[in-house]
Amino acid sequence: MIALYExxxxxxRRYSLFSWRARMALRHKGLDFETLPVLLSDKAxxxxxxxxxxxxxxxxxxxxxxxxxxxxxxxxxxxDHPLFGGEIGRGVTQAFNTWADRALVPAMLQVIAADIHExxxxxxxxxxxxxxxxxxxxxxxxxxxxxxxxLLQLGKVLEPLQATFKRQAFLAGVAAAYAxxxxxxxxxxxxxxxxxxxxxxxDPLCQWRERMLxxxxxxxRNVPTA
Amino acid sequence: MIALYExxxxxxRRYSLFSWRARMALRHKGLDFETLPVLLSDKAxxxxxxxxxxxxxxxxxxxxxxxxxxxxxxxxxxxDHPLFGGEIGRGVTQAFNTWADRALVPAMLQVIAADIHExxxxxxxxxxxxxxxxxxxxxxxxxxxxxxxxLLQLGKVLEPLQATFKRQAFLAGVAAAYAxxxxxxxxxxxxxxxxxxxxxxxDPLCQWRERMLxxxxxxxRNVPTA
Numbered sequence: 001m002i003a004l005y006e007x008x009x010x011x012x013r014r015y016s017l018f019s020w021r022a023r024m025a026l027r028h029k030g031l032d033f034e035t036l037p038v039l040l041s042d043k044a045x046x047x048x049x050x051x052x053x054x055x056x057x058x059x060x061x062x063x064x065x066x067x068x069x070x071x072x073x074x075x076x077x078x079x080d081h082p083l084f085g086g087e088i089g090r091g092v093t094q095a096f097n098t099w100a101d102r103a104l105v106p107a108m109l110q111v112i113a114a115d116i117h118e119x120x121x122x123x124x125x126x127x128x129x130x131x132x133x134x135x136x137x138x139x140x141x142x143x144x145x146x147x148x149x150x151l152l153q154l155g156k157v158l159e160p161l162q163a164t165f166k167r168q169a170f171l172a173g174v175a176a177a178y179a180x181x182x183x184x185x186x187x188x189x190x191x192x193x194x195x196x197x198x199x200x201x202x203d204p205l206c207q208w209r210e211r212m213l214x215x216x217x218x219x220x221r222n223v224p225t226a
Numbered sequence: 227m228i229a230l231y232e233x234x235x236x237x238x239r240r241y242s243l244f245s246w247r248a249r250m251a252l253r254h255k256g257l258d259f260e261t262l263p264v265l266l267s268d269k270a271x272x273x274x275x276x277x278x279x280x281x282x283x284x285x286x287x288x289x290x291x292x293x294x295x296x297x298x299x300x301x302x303x304x305x306d307h308p309l310f311g312g313e314i315g316r317g318v319t320q321a322f323n324t325w326a327d328r329a330l331v332p333a334m335l336q337v338i339a340a341d342i343h344e345x346x347x348x349x350x351x352x353x354x355x356x357x358x359x360x361x362x363x364x365x366x367x368x369x370x371x372x373x374x375x376x377l378l379q380l381g382k383v384l385e386p387l388q389a390t391f392k393r394q395a396f397l398a399g400v401a402a403a404y405a406x407x408x409x410x411x412x413x414x415x416x417x418x419x420x421x422x423x424x425x426x427x428x429d430p431l432c433q434w435r436e437r438m439l440x441x442x443x444x445x446x447r448n449v450p451t452a
Binding site for chain 1 (some may be wrong): 278308309310311313314315316317318319320321322324325328329376385386387389390393394396397398399400401403405
């Protein structure tokens with residue numbers, strides 16, 4: 001069976017957004033997999049991968065690191081249920097992946113960083129604070145105090161996506177594919193690690209997220225959350 | 227032959243960004259077409275289309291308005307040389323189209339609005355000023371004075387695309403497709419109507435734009451520009 005190594009937080013929450021991309025891609029392909037927990041502060045268990053970041057996927061003798069490389073591996077190895085839909089779709093989806101990581105993930109992080117800190121594994125709390133405060137260039141407490149401004153900025157980044165879901169049901173058209181899993185991963189990260197509801201029910205993005213949470217018998221819905 | 231109705235400026239410049247999407251899509255499909263000029267202030271020539279916006283495309287008895295609908299029509303009617311690459315690619319490209327129109331086009335407009343005004347057809351100058359100053363909520367002169375701030379904002383919107391072109395040659399992967407024409411349209415709009423160079427030669431976006439300008443024997447390069 002395929003093994004997926006991923007971060008674990010308090011109450012066995014699985015919160016790595018990049019791991020959620022791999023999880024959804026595996027379900028999309030109809031592949032069974034087991035998940036294995038990793039701590040931010042103890043990555044001995046993924047030393048075999050040659051790297052220090054999750055997710056790591058092991059499919060028999062093949063080890064793949066990095067969520068995008070995992071998606072490409074799955075698409076090449078398992079042809080049914082395409083994630084990208086040919087080379088053009090792969091290119092445009094990869095561009096969306098880069099946009100999400102450079103524009104959306106930082107905007108979301110500003111909003112939920114302090115909430116994440118409260119829900120990482122107790123053993124990871126110091127590690128998370130130290131690395132995150134360098135990324136944010138402020139303390140977690142300062143970031144919490146600036147959350148309203150961060151929410152406003154996040155709203156600006158999301159506005160074109162709200163407009164998108166007035167025109168189409170999924171980023172990939174009439175059914176979800178990898179671009180949707182990229183976007184879901186950011187909201188799932190927030191949903192698993194922050195008690196704050198970011199989307200109003202009438203928001204087209206919220207309605208899209210509900211459709212995503214319904215997929216595969218509620219696979220992303222039925223997990224431990226904040 | 228296919229006819230494309232599009233805006234014309236001074237010295238027969240063709241500056242409608244949406245028309246550039248249609249132009250490149252037609253070239254991508256290997257289709258010959260003639261272009262017919264339209265003025266902002268006199269749209270009698272496109273009354274037959276039932277609308278007041280360009281581009282309008284006429285392919286024998288079929289009339290199509292709106293650049294996205296033109297792309298979809300071409301993809302459905304002419305199968306060779308795909309623009310989207312299947313339903314997933316179509317969906318993700320449409321989402322990118324919406325993002326470009328909601329995030330990138332307004333950011334570029336703030337930078338070049340006053341330059342555009344100097345290059346629209348003399349007959350359109352008043353019309354352009356009146357409608358544009360409502361959109362901008364300031365005078366063209368005020369927008370020129372705020373150009374440095376607008377450039378900074380544009381740079382933020384473009385940053386994820388610069389990162390993208392460090393990883394891939396085209397948005398659509400190894401060769402250009404409709405997503406690239408969407409992005410090119412915004413830079414071509416600027417190139418045709420503003421004397422300001424927006425991209426430094428070492429910028430991955432600049433190198434991508436050069437590759438785009440080389441396509442189809444320099445089709446987008448060899449036009450009247452600012």
